Amino acid sequence: MENIVSKTQLTYKTLAISLTFLFSSVVMAKPNVTIVATGGTIAGAGADATNSATYSAAKVPVDTLINAVPQIQNLANVNGVQALQIASESISDKELLTIARQVNELVKKDDVNGVVITHGTDTLEETAFFLNLVIHTDKPIVVVGSMRPSTAISADGPLNLYGAVALAASPESKGKGVLIFMNDSIFAARDTSKRINIHTNAFGSQWGALGMIVESKPYWFREGVKRNTSKSEFNIDQIKGDSLPLVQITYGSDSMTPIAYDAYAKAGVKAIVHAGTGNGSVPNYLVDTFNKLRSGGMQIIRSSRVADGFVLRNAEQPDDKYDWVVAHDLNPQKARLLTALALTKTTDTKEIQRMFWEY
């Protein structure tokens, strides 16, 4: 009898060990992805399922977002952290640096293989670009949002989140810079912006998507050529405090006045990104104002209000003569962030211009 009992115990032990091994191998086979939630429409809630545009952003907590898409657990071992709960139009340097520092800590952990950031779409492009410039890692970082709140019929958030986790869990996403995933498309953080303000197909890049995700499988068609993440000279570890050098944007139009420029100078703004007409043009009646500010130390960065194309140096405006910088193909809001980071290192316009060519 004793012999039978000891054999049975041995069988149970063997079974327990093999099941543990099987479980751990399955769990180990799946990458570990952390979702950093910041708010936005993807966490939004409306009064009725028919409210696809009338809702409150930043209401639904990260665990609810994750539990709403149980299938993501098949893609990775997923956990969530609630970094912020904010509508992204209200993100300032303080929140941006909070997000960057939290992502930076996560990617340094050996047991984190990828990071997804859920974010409002209004300034999603700024956060993604900033992370692209200051986080030194080759691990996948994917920023995702939605255009409809979680409570709406055909909410786009759940499938966007599912695709973003699939992207962050894929080894092919390594070393490609920070990625934006929206509406089945994989975009480079650097050159992607919100181009339609009320459509699920909101995001795009004039240089095109990098690829697509279909049923959790990534299909890649191109890669970016600009410096980012591990190859960046900027590093969140070197940025202290909760603010960046103050850089503001002015919007070019007809009948402008120097009032805003003079007010910015008085307020201690270090650089102005001028979203000029056409190829970043400055009206002739403002050139003296610009040059007065430049001689006082203010940096002048010529970007454009025109969505596509890129600002040419010394084409319609004598940038060398006036010691101005051109933003190349970066839109004004991204040029603002790169200028702020540049000013943490230099006030030399040739160095700042190099940074606009390289990032």
Ligand code: DGL
């Ligand atoms: N309030 C906007 C934001 O948080 C909503 C837009 C969205 O997230 O899609 O960015």
